[in-house]
Amino acid sequence: MSDTAEHREKLMADLKVVVADAEALLHATAGQAGEGVAELRQRVQASLSQAKDGLIHVQHAVVEKARATAKATDEYVHENPWSSVGIAAGVGLLVGLLIGRR
Template identity: 55%
Template sequence: MDDMTMVQKDKLMGDLRTVISDAEEVLRMTASEAGESAADLRGRVQARMHQAKDELRHLQEAAVAKAKAAGHAADDFVHDNPWKSIGIAAGIGLVVGLLVSRR
């Protein structure tokens, strides 16, 4: 998965959390409203919020599982190719050092 997709997924998760929070606030503010239609609307909104929370949890669990898989793959690569890993780390360190020293 590329970085742009991860950024979009993170933004989507943040936006969904905001919407859920706002909906919960609206439900608290309208709790004193009387009437059958208001109660029905609150019930439908609460059901959809619970569904959105479940979907958000599943999305988060999938993202964590993918991150763990990537971590395990990196760990396996380092164990299988220790000298390549040292070379790559040294190269990255050299580039970062050059960039920092320029400032």
């Protein structure tokens, strides 16, 4: 499993914990206040912070993959300019045919 997929699964698990804690907080604060509520609020804050950190990490991983893909594409186009032109023309032709059928 890729690093990004693992982080995505971890993030989803963290978000589920945040939702569960938020629901518990809502139920707890409906009729009472006190030390239990303060502890629950701290748990919600910790879960939310962990989920935010996970989101930031996943975002950085996605940005880095996009940059690597863009760099590889740029290198390919520079090394094979005529092939790139041919591929672009073929894609344009296919898109034109598909649009023309409507």
